[in-house]
Amino acid sequence: MSASTGNPAAPRKGRLDIWELLIRLVLIIASLACLLPFLHVVSKSLSSDSFVIANKVFLWPEGITIEAYKKIFADASILRSLYISVIVTVLFTILGMVLTICAAYPLSRTQFKGRRVITFIFLFTMYFSGGIIPDYMNINNLGLMDTIWSMVLPLSFSAFNLLIMKTSLTSSIPVSLEESARIDGAGHFRILLSIVLPLSKPIMATLALFYAVGRWNAYQDALFYIKHETDLRPLQLKLYYLVIQASESFQLEATQVSLSNPEVLKASVVVFATLPILCVYPFVQKYFVQGVMLGAVKE
Amino acid sequence: MKVASASKTNQTALLSKKEGIGYYLQRDWQLYLLVLFPLAFVIVFKYLPMTGLVIAFKDYKIARGFWGSEWVGFQIFQEIFSKPDFARAVRNTLLLNILDLCFSFTMPIVLAILLNEVKSVRFKRVNQTLLYLPHFLSWVIIGAIGYQLLSEGSGVVNNLIELMGGNRIPFLQEDTNWLISYLAIGVWQSMGWGTIIYLAAMSGINPEMYEAATVDGAGRWRKVWNITVPSIRATIVTLLIMNLGKVMEGSFERIFALQNKATTEFTTTIPVLVYRWGIESGNFSRATALGLFQSVIGIILVITADRVAKKLGEDGIL
Numbered sequence: 001m002s003a004s005t006g007n008p009a010a011p012r013k014g015r016l017d018i019w020e021l022l023i024r025l026v027l028i029i030a031s032l033a034c035l036l037p038f039l040h041v042v043s044k045s046l047s048s049d050s051f052v053i054a055n056k057v058f059l060w061p062e063g064i065t066i067e068a069y070k071k072i073f074a075d076a077s078i079l080r081s082l083y084i085s086v087i088v089t090v091l092f093t094i095l096g097m098v099l100t101i102c103a104a105y106p107l108s109r110t111q112f113k114g115r116r117v118i119t120f121i122f123l124f125t126m127y128f129s130g131g132i133i134p135d136y137m138n139i140n141n142l143g144l145m146d147t148i149w150s151m152v153l154p155l156s157f158s159a160f161n162l163l164i165m166k167t168s169l170t171s172s173i174p175v176s177l178e179e180s181a182r183i184d185g186a187g188h189f190r191i192l193l194s195i196v197l198p199l200s201k202p203i204m205a206t207l208a209l210f211y212a213v214g215r216w217n218a219y220q221d222a223l224f225y226i227k228h229e230t231d232l233r234p235l236q237l238k239l240y241y242l243v244i245q246a247s248e249s250f251q252l253e254a255t256q257v258s259l260s261n262p263e264v265l266k267a268s269v270v271v272f273a274t275l276p277i278l279c280v281y282p283f284v285q286k287y288f289v290q291g292v293m294l295g296a297v298k299e
Numbered sequence: 300m301k302v303a304s305a306s307k308t309n310q311t312a313l314l315s316k317k318e319g320i321g322y323y324l325q326r327d328w329q330l331y332l333l334v335l336f337p338l339a340f341v342i343v344f345k346y347l348p349m350t351g352l353v354i355a356f357k358d359y360k361i362a363r364g365f366w367g368s369e370w371v372g373f374q375i376f377q378e379i380f381s382k383p384d385f386a387r388a389v390r391n392t393l394l395l396n397i398l399d400l401c402f403s404f405t406m407p408i409v410l411a412i413l414l415n416e417v418k419s420v421r422f423k424r425v426n427q428t429l430l431y432l433p434h435f436l437s438w439v440i441i442g443a444i445g446y447q448l449l450s451e452g453s454g455v456v457n458n459l460i461e462l463m464g465g466n467r468i469p470f471l472q473e474d475t476n477w478l479i480s481y482l483a484i485g486v487w488q489s490m491g492w493g494t495i496i497y498l499a500a501m502s503g504i505n506p507e508m509y510e511a512a513t514v515d516g517a518g519r520w521r522k523v524w525n526i527t528v529p530s531i532r533a534t535i536v537t538l539l540i541m542n543l544g545k546v547m548e549g550s551f552e553r554i555f556a557l558q559n560k561a562t563t564e565f566t567t568t569i570p571v572l573v574y575r576w577g578i579e580s581g582n583f584s585r586a587t588a589l590g591l592f593q594s595v596i597g598i599i600l601v602i603t604a605d606r607v608a609k610k611l612g613e614d615g616i617l
Contacts, residue, residue, distance in 0.1 A: 019519055023413050024422065030410060031429035034491060037444050038432075040455050044447065055458040103337035106330035113323040118334060125345040127598065131590030132551075132570070133577040134351030138344070154344050157337060188329035217437035220552050224578055236439045243443040244556055263453050270443045277435050285431055292492075293499045296534075 038274070045069070045267035052264050068268035078269070080231060081238035088151045088234055089215045096156040096211040097204065104165035105192050108173075119166075126159040132224070139225055148232060150225035155218070161207050164294050168203040169196065206291040209284050216277070239273050242266075355588035361581075375588045385589070388572040391565050392593075395481065395554075396546045403485045404542060407493025408535065412523055414494060415501045430491025442556030445484055446471065471557070474564035481557055481565075500534040501527060536613040544601035547593050569593045 039059050044052055048063035056062055072078055106112050107119055130138070135154065144150040173196055181191050197204070219236035226232050233241075243266045324331060355375055357368040379385050410430070417423045433441065448454050449470035457467040470480045504526065512522050551570040558566040569589060577586025608614070 020416075020418065023416050027410070027413055027417065027422075027426045030490065031426045033487060034429050034432050037448055041444055041447050044455075052453070055453065055461075058455060058459070099337045099340055102333045106327075106334040109327075109330060112327055112330050113320070118338065121338065122341060125341060127601070128349075128594060129345065130348030130351050131587065131594060132573050133583050133587040133590055134348040134354075136578060137351050137354075137583065138348040142343075157340055157344065162337075188327065188333070192333075213435060217435075218552070219437065219439055220555070223555070224574075236437050239443060240439045240556065244439065244446065263447070266443065267447055270440060270447065274436060274440055281432065281435055282428070285428060288431075289495055292495045296496050296499060 041267050041270050044264060045271045047264060049264055068264045069272070071265065072268055072272050077230075078235075078238060078242075078272070081233050081235040084148070084232055085216060085235040088148060089212050091148075091152045092156055092215040093208050093211040095152060096158065096161070097208055099157050100161050100165050100207060101192075101197070101204075103162050104169055105188075105196060107162075108166050108169035109188075110175075122162055123159050125157070136224055145225055146227060146229040146232065151215075151222055151234065155215070155221060156211075158211070160295065161210055164291065165200075165203060165207060168294060169200065172203075173199060202287075202290070203294070206287045206294070209287050210291055213277070213284070213288075235273050239269060243269055352587060352591055354584050355591045357584060359584040359587075361583075375584050376592070379585055379589055379592075384567060384572060388567050388569045388589075392547060392549055392568040392570075395478075395565065395568060396549050398478075398482055399485050399549075400542055400546065402482055403489050403493070404539065406486050406490040408497060408531070410490055411494040411497035411501065411531075412527060414498060415527065416519070416523070427491065427494070430494070432491070433488045434492035436488075438550070438552040438556040441484060441488055445480070445557060449480055469561075471559060472561045474562050477557075477562040478565050481554075484557065485553070496534055496538065497531050500531045504530045533614055536608050536611075540601065540604040540608055543604040544597050546600060547596045 036059065040057075043059055043061040044057050045068055046061035046064050046066065047057045048065045048067070051057050051062035103122060107115050107122075109115075129135070139145060139150050139154060144153065177195060178191055181195055186194070217236065219234065219240055222234050222237040223240070226234075226237065246262075351365075354365070354368065356370060356372060358371045358375070359365075359368045363369075414423055414426065417426075436444075446454070448456055451457060451467050451469040451472055454470070456470070461467060468476065470476050508526050509522055512526060517525065547569065549568055549570060551574065554566055554568055554571055555574075558571075570593075573586045573590050573593075576582045576589065
C-alpha cells in the first residue's frame with residue numbers, strides 16, 4: 001500500500017532526464033511482457049481457424065468469431081469442472097478461515113497457557129512434512145480418494161496464514177477493549193464474535209483471498225487424488241489434460257466440423273479458465289499486496 | 300517456590316488462589332475448545348502422515364500393510380542412491396533451482412529499484428498492476444500460454460521469427476532450449492510479485508538520508524548504491540535463506556505443466572521422481588525414502604544458511 005505511494009528516492013518534481021526515460025523504457029518493456037502473452041491468446045481464441053492456421057494472428061483477432069466459446073459452453077465436462085472448482089474453492093476457503101481463526105484467536109491471547117507449545121505444533125508443519133507419498137497414503141487410508149474432500153481438507157490449514165492472522169490480532173485488538181468486555185461478563189466466544197471478528201474484517205478478507213486464489217490455482221493434489229472420477233476434476237486439472245497433455249478430446253469435436261483447428265479451441269479454454277481470475281484481479285490485488293507485507297512482518 | 304512464581308505471574312489476589320493446568324482449563328475453557336479443532340485437524344492431516352515416513356525404513360507391501368511389512372533399515376536408501384535416475388534427479392533439482400535462484404531472485408530486486416526510482420506515481424501504479432498479473436495465474440494456465448506462444452509449429456514467437464526471416468526454434472521441444480524457456484517463464488511469472496517486499500522495505504527509508512546525500516552532491520546511482528541497496532539488504536538476506544532451503548525442492552506443478560516427452564533430460568527432478576516411483580509405479584517405500592531425503596537436506600540447508608547469515612551479522616529467520 002505505502003509501497004506504491006511513498007517514493008522517497010525521487011526528488012519531488014523533476015524534468016525527464018535520460019535516466020528517467022531509460023528506467024521507464026525498461027519498466028514498460030517488462031510490463032508489456034506480462035500483458036502481451038494474454039492479448040495474443042485472447043486474440044487467437046476469437047479468431048477464425050483459417051487465419052490461425054496461416055499464422056496471421058498476433059495481437060488482434062482476425063476474422064472474429066466466437067465459435068470456439070460456443071463450443072466450450074456446449075461442452076458439459078468443462079462446465080462441470082468449473083462447477084467443481086467453484087464448490088471446492090468455496091468450501092476450502094470457509095474451512096481454511098474457520099481453522100485459522102480458531103487457532104489464531106487463542107494463540108494471540110497472552111493469558112492462554114501453553115500457547116508456546118501449541119504455536120510450535122502449528123508452525124513446525126511449515127518446515128517439515130511427511131511429503132507426497134505419506135500424504136497420499138493418509139488420504140487413501142482416510143477413504144478420501146476420488147472425493148471432493150481430498151481437495152478441500154488436506155491443504156486447508158496454512159501455518160503461514162495463521163502466523164499473519166495471529167500477528168494481526170495481537171497488534172490490532174487493544175487489550176483494554178477485551179478487558180472491558182470481560183468486565184461486562186462476556187466470555188471468549190462472545191468477545192471473538194462481537195469484537196474481534198468485526199474489527200478484523202480487512203485481514204480476514206485478505207486471508208480469504210489467499211485461500212481462495214491458492215485453491216483455485218492448485219492442481220497437484222487433484223492430479224494425485226482424483227484418479228478415476230473424471231466428473232470431479234477441477235478446472236485446472238481438466239485444463240491440464242485437455243491442453244497440456246492433449247490426452248483428452250473435446251466432447252463435441254466430432255459433431256462440429258466447422259472448428260477444425262485445436263489451437264483456437266485451446267486458446268479459448270485458456271481464456272475461459274483465466275477469466276475468473278482476471279475478473280477479480282483488479283479488486284483483490286490491493287489486498288494481496290497488504291497480505292504479503294503483513295507476512296513479511298517478523299515476530 | 301511454586302506459589303511464589305504463580306503469584307508473580309498472576310497479580311490479582313483472586314488468581315493466586317489456584318494454579319496449575321486445571322485452573323487455566325477451567326478459566327479459559329473456551330479458548331482451549333477453540334484451539335482443539337485446528338489442533339485435531341493438524342494432527343490428522345499433517346502429523347499423521349509423518350508416521351508414514353517409517354515405510355522409508357520398511358519393505359512396504361500393500362498386502363502386508365503398514366504394520367506387517369518388514370523392517371529393512373537403510374536398505375531402501377542404499378537402493379535409491381544407486382539408481383541412475385536418482386543422481387540425475389538430484390543434479391536436475393539443484394541445476395534448475397540454483398539457476399532459477401540466480402534469475403528469479405535477482406530480477407525482482409532490480410525491478411523494485413527501478414520502480415522506486417520512477418517519479419510519477421501513476422506510471423508506477425500502472426506498471427505494478429501489469430507486473431503482478433502473471434503471479435495470479437496457475438501453472439497450468441502459464442504452461443498452456445507457454446505452449447501457445449513458444450511451440451515450434453504454431454507459436455506466435457516462432458511466427459514472428461519466421462516473418463523476420465529467421466528459422467523456427469523448438470523452444471520447448473529440445474533439452475537446452477527447454478531449460479532456458481523454463482527459467483524465462485519462471486522469471487516472467489515471479490518478477491513483478493517479488494518486488495512487493497522490497498518496495499515495502501524501501502518505503503521505510505528515511506527521506507532525509509536522500510536529501511542529505513543530495514546536499515553532499517551524490518548522483519542518482521550513488522544514492523541507489525549507498526542508500527537504497529543497503530536498506531534492503533536485510534530483506535534480501537532473509538528471502539535468500541528461505542529460498543536456499545527450497546533448493547532441493549522446486550515446484551512440482553511448474554515442471555509438470557511445462558514438461559513434455561521430448562525433453563526428459565532436465566525434467567526428472569526429485570518431486571517428479573517421487574511422483575513417478577510412488578503414485579505411478581506404486582513403489583511407496585522408495586518414493587517415501589526419496590521424499591524424506593529431500594526434506595532432510597532441505598532443513599539442513601535452511602539451518603546452515605541461517606547460521607552463515609548470522610555469522611555475517613544479519614538477522615536470519617530462525
